[in-house]
Structures are given as C-alpha cells and as structure tokens.
Amino acid sequence: MPLADEFFLLAHNSTGKPRLSLSSLSLGLAAALLAELILERRIALAGSELRVVDDIPPADALAHTVLNQIMTEPSSHPVRSWLDYLGKDARERVGQRLERAGLVRREASRRPWGKSVRYEPTDVNRTAANWARLSTMLRRAEPMHPLDILLSGLALVSGLDGYLLEDGRGPAHRYMLQIVSTLPPQLRELLNQTEAAVGDAVLSYRT
Amino acid sequence: MSLSERSTRPSAMQTTLASNRLGVPAVVIFTMSAATPLTVVAGVVTTGFAVTGILGIPLAFVLIGVVLALFSVGYVAMARHIANAGAFYAYVANGLGKPAGVGAAWVALLAYNALQVGLYGAIGAAAGPLLDQWFGIDVAWWVVALCAWALVAALGVLRVDVNGRVLALLLVTEIAVIMVFNVAELLHPAGGHLTFDSLSPGNLFTPGVGALLALAVLGFVGFEGAAVFSEESRDPRRTVPIATYTSVALIAVLYALSSWAMTVATGPDQVVAQSQQQQTELIFNLAGAHLGGTVVDVGHALFLTSILAAMISFHNTTARYMFALGRERVLPAAFGRTARTGAPHIGSITQSVIGLVVILTYAMAGWDPLVQLFFWLGTGGGFGVLLLITTTSIAALVFFARRQHDESAWASVVAPSLATLALLVVVTLAFVNFADLLGVAPDSLLRWAIPGSFVVVAVGGVIRALMLRSANPEVYATIGMGARAATGLAHQPAALTAGNAAGIGGA
Numbered sequence: 279m280p281l282a283d284e285f286f287l288l289a290h291n292s293t294g295k296p297r298l299s300l301s302s303l304s305l306g307l308a309a310a311l312l313a314e315l316i317l318e319r320r321i322a323l324a325g326s327e328l329r330v331v332d333d334i335p336p337a338d339a340l341a342h343t344v345l346n347q348i349m350t351e352p353s354s355h356p357v358r359s360w361l362d363y364l365g366k367d368a369r370e371r372v373g374q375r376l377e378r379a380g381l382v383r384r385e386a387s388r389r390p391w392g393k394s395v396r397y398e399p400t401d402v403n404r405t406a407a408n409w410a411r412l413s414t415m416l417r418r419a420e421p422m423h424p425l426d427i428l429l430s431g432l433a434l435v436s437g438l439d440g441y442l443l444e445d446g447r448g449p450a451h452r453y454m455l456q457i458v459s460t461l462p463p464q465l466r467e468l469l470n471q472t473e474a475a476v477g478d479a480v481l482s483y484r485t
Numbered sequence: 486m487s488l489s490e491r492s493t494r495p496s497a498m499q500t501t502l503a504s505n506r507l508g509v510p511a512v513v514i515f516t517m518s519a520a521t522p523l524t525v526v527a528g529v530v531t532t533g534f535a536v537t538g539i540l541g542i543p544l545a546f547v548l549i550g551v552v553l554a555l556f557s558v559g560y561v562a563m564a565r566h567i568a569n570a571g572a573f574y575a576y577v578a579n580g581l582g583k584p585a586g587v588g589a590a591w592v593a594l595l596a597y598n599a600l601q602v603g604l605y606g607a608i609g610a611a612a613g614p615l616l617d618q619w620f621g622i623d624v625a626w627w628v629v630a631l632c633a634w635a636l637v638a639a640l641g642v643l644r645v646d647v648n649g650r651v652l653a654l655l656l657v658t659e660i661a662v663i664m665v666f667n668v669a670e671l672l673h674p675a676g677g678h679l680t681f682d683s684l685s686p687g688n689l690f691t692p693g694v695g696a697l698l699a700l701a702v703l704g705f706v707g708f709e710g711a712a713v714f715s716e717e718s719r720d721p722r723r724t725v726p727i728a729t730y731t732s733v734a735l736i737a738v739l740y741a742l743s744s745w746a747m748t749v750a751t752g753p754d755q756v757v758a759q760s761q762q763q764q765t766e767l768i769f770n771l772a773g774a775h776l777g778g779t780v781v782d783v784g785h786a787l788f789l790t791s792i793l794a795a796m797i798s799f800h801n802t803t804a805r806y807m808f809a810l811g812r813e814r815v816l817p818a819a820f821g822r823t824a825r826t827g828a829p830h831i832g833s834i835t836q837s838v839i840g841l842v843v844i845l846t847y848a849m850a851g852w853d854p855l856v857q858l859f860f861w862l863g864t865g866g867g868f869g870v871l872l873l874i875t876t877t878s879i880a881a882l883v884f885f886a887r888r889q890h891d892e893s894a895w896a897s898v899v900a901p902s903l904a905t906l907a908l909l910v911v912v913t914l915a916f917v918n919f920a921d922l923l924g925v926a927p928d929s930l931l932r933w934a935i936p937g938s939f940v941v942v943a944v945g946g947v948i949r950a951l952m953l954r955s956a957n958p959e960v961y962a963t964i965g966m967g968a969r970a971a972t973g974l975a976h977q978p979a980a981l982t983a984g985n986a987a988g989i990g991g992a
Contacts, residue, residue, distance in 0.1 A: 299644075299827025351496050363498045437823055477812050477821070477968025480829055481571065481805050482713055483644070 280338060281317070281425065282310035282372045285432050286397070287381070287405045288412075288442070294385065294396030296369075297441055301479040304365035306436035307372050309472040311344050311364055312357065313428060316464060320345050323464040326471060328357045340375045357468060361475050373397045413442050417450040422457060428465060431458040435473035506719040512711050512728035513735075518652040519707035519798040520736055523659040523784075523791035526743045528607050531767045532860045533700045534744075534760035536924035540753055541688030541697050543745040548689070549701040550737025552907045553708060554730060556874060559881035559901030561726040562892045564712040566884070569809060569967025571713030573873040578965025580880025583954075586965045587815055588946035589876055594806060595942050596869025598836060599862040600706065601799035602843045605630040606858025608792045611765050615785050627848035634844060637796050638837035641804060644828035655790055660739065662784050666772040667746040673775050675752030682753035683745055695914030696922035702874070702911070703867030704740050707798070708732050709874075747771070764855055800836055807832030809967040814960040815949065856924065864922050865935040868915060872939055875908040 285306060289297050296303045312328070315321045318341065322331045330349050335342045344364065373395075376382045381404075382397040399405045415422050416430060433442050434454060443450045459466065507515075533542055560576070569575040574593055578586020609626030616622050616629070674680060689697070711728040718724035748756045750771045760767055765788070773781040808829035811820025824830035847858050878901055885897035915922065920932040954961045 297825060299823060299825065301827055302823070347497070351498055353496070355498060359498060359502065363502055366501065440822070474968055477808075478716070480808055480823055480827065481569070481968050482717060483827070 280341070280375070281314050281428060281432075282307055282340075282368075283376050283379070283381070284408065284425075284429050285310045286369075286372045286376060287399060287408060288429070288433060289436070289438060290382075290397055290399070290405075292399065292402045292405070294382065294398035295394075298436055298438060300369070301365075301483075302436045302476050304368050305361050305472055305475045305479070306432050306438075307368035308361045308364035309435070309468055310432055311340070311368060311372070312360060313432070313465065313468060314338070314341050315345055315348075316468065317425075317428075321348060323357055323467050326356050326358065326467065327354050328360055329354050338375075340371055357471050358475060361472060369395075409442070413444070416443060416454050416457075419449070419453040424461075427457050427461060430454055431461060431465070431469045432472070434458055435469050436476055503719070505717075507714055507717050507724065508719050509724055509727050509731065512714050512718060512724055513731050514653045514656060515714065516708060516711045516728060516732045517735065518656045518794065519710055519802070520705070520732070521659070521791045521795040521798070522656070522663055522736075522739055523788050524604070524607065524795050525704045525740060526663055527765050527768050527784075527788050528611070528792070528859065529700065529703055529863065530740070530744045530747065531760045531763075531765055532855060533697070534747075534757050535764065536856065536860060537693050537696045537700070537921055538757045539688065539691055539693045539697055539921075540683040540748060540756065541691065541694065542700065543683050543741045543748070544686065544689055545694075545697040545701040546704060546737050546741040546744065549698060549705060549911070550733055550741075552904060552911065553702075553705055553874070554733050555900050556878050556904035556908065557708075557726070557729045557733060558896050559878065559885070559904065560709070561712065561729050562896040563881045563884055564715055564725060565721060566890070567965070569965065570715045571710060572806060572809060572967065573709065573877045575965045575967060576877045576884070577873075577880045580882075580884035581876070583961060583964040584947040584950035585876070585880075587950035587953075588943035589873055590806070590810055590815060591942040591946035591949075592869055592939050593873055594803065594810075595939065596866045596873065597799055597803045597806065598839055599866035599869065601796060601803060601836065602840050603859045603862030603866060604792055604796045604799070605634060605840060605844050606847070606854035606860075606862070607765075608633045608789065608796070610855040610859065611792065612789055614766070615789070625848070626854040627844055630844045630848075630854070631841075633793060633796060634837070634840050636793070637800050637840070638833075640797060641800050641833035641837060642824065642826070642828055642830050644824075644826040652794060655787070655794060659787050659791055662780070662787055663739065663743055665776070665780065666768055666784065667743055669772050669775045670746040670750035670768075674749045675755065680749055680753055683748040683756075693918050693921035695911070695916065695918030698911045699864060699868050699871060699915035699918075699922050701740075702871045702915075703863055705733065705736055706867060706870050708736065710802075743768075800833070803836045804829045804832035807835060812968050813964055813966060814957070815953070815964060861923055861931070861935070865938075868919075868922075868936060869939050871908070871912060871915060875905070875912050878905040878908050 289303050289306060291297055298306065312321065315336070316323070318336050320330065320332050320334070320336060322329055328348065330345070333345070333349055336345060348360070373382060373384060376397065377384055380400060382399055385396045385398055387394055412426060412429065415426065422430070430442070433439050439451065439454060443454065458469070461469070530542060563576055564570040567575055567579045572593070574586050574590035577589035609630040612629040613624060613626050616624060671679065708729065711725050711732065715721045715725055747768060751759045763770055769781050769784055772784060807816055807820045810816040811818055811822070811831070820829070820831045822831065847854065852858065882898070882901040882905060885892060885901070890897060916936055919936055920927045920929060923929070923931055923935070925931055950961070950964065
C-alpha cells in the first residue's frame with residue numbers, strides 16, 4: 279500500500295473521522311505524497327528546496343499527477359510551500375485513491391455549521407491490524423522496515439505518536455525518536471519541515 | 486521548452502497560496518481586535534483617573550504612541566530575520582542570547598496571564614450592575630466571572646476562536662460607539678466651554694507621571710501581534726510594518742481623544758472624583774445624559790463583549806506561548822502537543838486553572854474585583870509587557886550590530902537606540918511611581934512585590950536556560966525558534982551510522 283494511504287488509514291478512526299486536526303492531517307498527507315516521490319527517486323530535497331530529478335511518470339496515478347504539478351511549476355520552491363500547497367486537497371486526493379482501491383467509503387454530511395466528510399474504512403480489522411503491527415514493533419523496540427520507520431516518522435511529526443504508543447513519553451517514544459533519526463538526511467529534512475509547519479499552523483491559527 | 490517560457494509562465498502554486506494571503510486591513514483588524522478599545526476606554530482610563538488622580542492620561546497615550554512607533558521600526562525590521570516573529574522572547578533570544586530569551590519568555594507568561602486573569606475582575610464588576618438593571622437579578626461579581634471563565638476555558642480547548650468577521654464587526658462598532666460618545670462629550674463640555682487643561686504638558690511633570698506612562702502602555706498591549714502574520718501576509722516587507730504603524734497610530738489617537746473628551750465633559754477638576762465614584766459607568770453616564778438610553782445600552786453590551794473578546798484573545802496568546810515553549814522544550818514537551826481539535830490544550834487548560842484559582846481566591850478573600858483584580862493585575866501585566874518591549878528594543882539593537890544585514894541605518898541603529906533610551910526612561914519612571922500606579926501607600930509591600938515578581942521569574946528563566954545548556958545542548962540550541970524547534974526530531978542528534986534505513990531515499 280502506498281505510504282500516504284497507510285498514513286491516511288492510521289490518521290482516521292473506525293468511523294472515518296480524522297484523529298488529527300485538519301491542518302495537521304493535511305500537512306502529514308502532503309509530506310507522505312512527497313515522500314512517495316522521493317522513495318521513487320523522482321524528486322529530491324537539496325537543503326530545503328524541492329527539485330525534480332527524474333521525469334519518468336510513476337506507475338501510481340496520484341503520484342503521477344503530483345509529479346506533474348511539481349514539474350509544471352516555472353521555478354523550484356521550498357518544500358515548506360509544497361506542504362502548504364499540496365495539503366490543501368491532500369485528504370480529498372488520497373481519500374479518492376483509497377476509495378478506488380475499495381478500502382474506504384466516502385460519506386459527506388451537511389450540518390448547519392458546515393460540511394464534514396468521513397472516510398469510513400471498509401475493513402476495520404485490517405486498519406486495526408496495521409496499527410497493532412506498528413505499535414507493537416515500536417513498543418518492543420524491534421528492527422523495522424524502512425517504510426515503517428518513515429510511517430512512524432510521519433505519525434511523530436503530525437502528532438499521532440500518542441495514539442500509536444498510548445504510553446506518552448516512555449521508552450517506546452525514545453525508541454521511536456531514535457529509529458526515525460536513522461532515516462536518510464532528505465527524509466529527515468522532510469519530516470522536520472512538516473513538524474515545523476504543523477507547529478506554525480497552531481501559532482498563526484485564525485478563523 | 487525554452488528557459489524564458491519557463492520563467493514567465495504563471496505558477497499555479499503561487500496563485501493558490503497568494504489568494505489566501507492577508508493584506509494590510511486584515512492584519513490591522515487582527516491586531517486591533519486584541520486591543521479591544523472599549524475595555525481600555527471604559528475600564529482602564531476611568532480606573533486610571535480614579536487610582537492615580539492625575540490628569541495627564543491623554544498626553545501619556547500620545548507620548549507612548551510615539552515611543553512605540555519608534556520601537557516598531559526596529560521590531561518589524563528584525564521580524565523579517567527571525568522565526569517565531571510574534572513573540573517578544575524570540576527577539577530577545579536572538580539578540581541577547583538564549584538565557585535572556587528564556588527569562589523573557591517567563592516574564593511574558595506571567596504578564597499575559599496577569600492581563601488575562603485581571604479581566605475576570607473587570608467583567609464581574611461591569612456586568613453585575615447591568616444584570617441588575619436589565620433583568621433585575623443581583624449576582625456577586627465572582628458568579629459572573631466564573632461564567633465568563635467557563636466560556637473562555639471551553640472555547641480555548643475546543644479551539645473555537647471568535648470568528649474573525651465577528652471580531653472585526655465588534656471592533657468597528659466599538660470604535661463607532663466610542664467616537665459617538667466622544668462627540669457627545671465634546672459638544673457638552675462641563676461649564677459650557679471646551680477645556681484643554683488635561684492636554685497641558687505640565688501634567689506630565691507631576692510626581693506620578695511614571696504611573697500614567699505605564700498605564701498608557703497597557704492600552705497598547707497587542708500592537709506587537711501583526712508580526713505573527715509575517716508569513717501569511719501578501720508582502721511581508723510592507724504589510725506587517727504598515728499594519729503595525731497603523732495600529733499604533735489608531736490606538737494612540739483614539740485613546741488620547743477619548744480620555745481628553747472625558748475630562749472635558751466632567752470638567753478637568755471633576756474627572757478624578759467622578760471616576761472614583763462612578764467607576765466604569767462614567768463614560769456611559771456621560772453619554773447617557775445626552776444620547777438617551779438606547780445608545781447607552783448598546784455601549785454597555787459592547788463593553789461586555791469587548792472584555793470577553795480581550796479575555797479570549799489573551800487566553801489564546803498565553804496558550805500559544807506555552808505551546809511554542811513546549812515545542813522548544815523550555816516548558817515540558819506536553820505543552821507542545823495539540824488536542825484533536827488542533828488546540829494547544831495543555832497550555833489552554835493551565836491558563837484556565839490559573840484563572841480559576843485567582844477568581845476563587847479573590848472571591849473568598851472578599852477583595853475588590855475592579856481595583857484589586859482588574860487594575861492591579863492589568864497594570865502589573867502592562868508593566869511586564871513594558872519590560873519585554875524595552876528588552877526587545879535592546880535586543881534589536883544588538884542583533885543588527887552583530888551581523889551583516891540589508892536594513893537601513895535608521896531601522897537598525899537610530900530608531901532602536903532612540904526607542905531604547907525612551908523606553909528605559911519610561912521603565913524607570915514607572916518603577917519609581919509604582920505605588921502611584923497601584924494607588925497604594927509608598928511603603929506598601931505590593932509596590933515592590935509586583936515589579937519584583939518579574940525579576941524573580943526572569944532570573945528563574947535564565948537559570949533554567951543555563952541548566953539546559955549543560956544538561957541538554959540539543960534543546961538549548963533550538964531556544965527561540967518557536968514551532969520550528971519541533972517536538973523531538975530536531976532535538977535528536979543525527980544518527981552516527983546510516984543504520985537500517987539507509988536502503989531508502991538515497992543519501
């Protein structure tokens with residue numbers, strides 16, 4: 279399953295409501311979409327700038343359109359701007375990909391104070407098993423697959439770590455920090471930038 | 486495609502992100518709505534006349550307006566160079582070093598908490614008589630205060646900030662009502678002719694002048710907020726400075742005019758006595774005599790919403806300060822986390838607990854809500870903010886002196902130097918006249934305790950920073966970076982070996 283899909287399922291509860299504030303969720307998903315392209319070696323971070331290194335279209339349709347978006351920009355932009363920009367419709371787009379794969383059902387409801395969209399998982403056991411697998415590895419400090427480490431990193435910077443570990447700041451949290459810091463520099467940079475964006479969104483929040 | 490084609494094509498990203506950016510009017514509204522003018526005019530000014538017994542308040546607003554405009558030159562220039570530009574302590578950390586920065590952060594926490602909690606006294610004192618008049622119910626001030634407290638506490642955790650449009654509407658109506666009151670007061674001067682006594686510079690050469698200046702600073706608190714929107718404004722180099730100067734100028738003119746009009750309507754010789762007697766009702770009574778009951782009712786209602794808006798605003802400022810400090814690990818990391826609503830809930834709850842404890846203490850001790858809660862904590866908090874502004878001014882001076890930059894000499898040297906000198910004079914006068922500011926005897930313990938408390942927390946902050954420097958250098962390194970310090974990763978030393986994750990992403 280693509281990284282952004284994994285993160286999406288982790289970040290929604292069994293009724294399809296987000297476990298995070300919409301701004302944190304959006305930034306986390308945007309980071310996951312960028313990470314997919316970094317893993318496919320289509321884009322790279324040079325410092326905090328995002329650059330295209332290979333324009334061969336990725337197999338996945340969503341990854342393809344995101345790469346197209348990046349390529350059609352007249353100049354390169356800082357990764358921070360990409361997080362803000364892609365975050366605007368990241369939930370909608372990743373939700374669509376999961377819907378096509380038959381993993382969630384989109385339910386839109388209108389309320390007097392606004393619209394709310396839920397992405398209900400079609401197989402609750404499967405999403406719960408994903409959570410349990412990741413959580414167990416972290417709590418037992420087991421060696422982890424790089425993709426799981428990256429997923430843990432996304433959970434950490436978006437604020438899902440409490441949900442994942444349930445024990446606050448114990449040894450599991452230290453292991454999480456330690457293993458995430460073994461990621462290659464450009465993925466660490468992506469996570470740092472995401473974490474900063476998540477925090478800034480709280481500080482400059484306005485209605 | 487050719488290179489020239491690439492560079493002239495419009496960027497979809499820039500178009501989308503720009504549509505969301507703020508212009509000068511929006512930033513001014515956000516900045517001013519934290520200033521809540523009616524709270525200052527009806528609450529701070531009248532209580533100020535009553536407690537200090539000095540006429541010079543209108544001039545003090547003008548003078549402090551000029552000093553703060555001067556200060557803002559260096560402030561907005563430095564805002565372009567640092568992260569977390571909305572918080573004074575970030576300037577201090579960048580200019581004067583991290584220990585001073587943490588000291589400033591703790592002073593800010595104490596000051597903003599005092600300002601917020603003091604408002605519970607104001608709403609209790611103001612709403613009690615109105616509830617009696619409107620609905621015939623007689624409730625103690627602390628019952629009202631507790632209701633307001635519950636509302637603020639709930640809104641803080643649920644992250645229901647008062648909507649920007651509602652705040653803008655309230656702000657504009659407040660200013661309109663104040664201007665109508667001013668006109669009515671100036672058209673009906675006591676004794677039949679306009680008096681300019683309170684504007685005579687002689688009023689600033691009286692023994693209590695420091696008290697007036699500190700009081701005027703209190704009216705301006707919140708003007709620094711425009712810098713928060715640096716990254717969201719259309720053109721940070723223009724939008725934030727213009728919005729800051731505009732806010733300072735509007736506040737200075739509005740408050741100077743209103744407090745002068747008050748002295749005209751009561752007669753300069755009567756304003757102190759009448760403020761003491763009628764308290765926050767003074768401007769409503771003055772207006773009511775000429776404008777009729779409806780306008781006064783509207784004014785009263787706006788006074789209450791104004792205090793509520795101020796409370797919510799200071800509550801959120803305090804909670805976000807704690808959030809930023811939690812991200813930096815200067816406060817425990819838990820403060821740097823958010824609830825599912827996205828609210829910085831630990832900071833919010835902490836601030837609410839402080840408010841509750843203070844309200845209950847005052848209620849049980851039977852202390853006066855207006856003078857002892859609102860005015861003492863308000864002026865105390867205002868003094869703390871004055872200390873922060875002064876330290877920030879020095880920090881800007883040092884910051885620009887120590888590095889290469891492209892700011893003008895005016896913005897980096899001249900204006901910050903003049904502002905620093907002026908602010909040091911204001912701080913000294915305010916400290917010397919602190920007993921006058923509080924309206925207590927010169928040998929009162931409070932006169933030393935309130936300024937002293939800021940010194941104590943500042944020293945505590947410095948010690949905390951020095952402890953972090955030796956015990957936790959990674960945390961120490963990120964002090965002053967606000968949210969950019971992040972919760973954990975930035976504090977984690979980079980792995981020495983590429984480890985088992987080297988297989989992905991390349992290096």
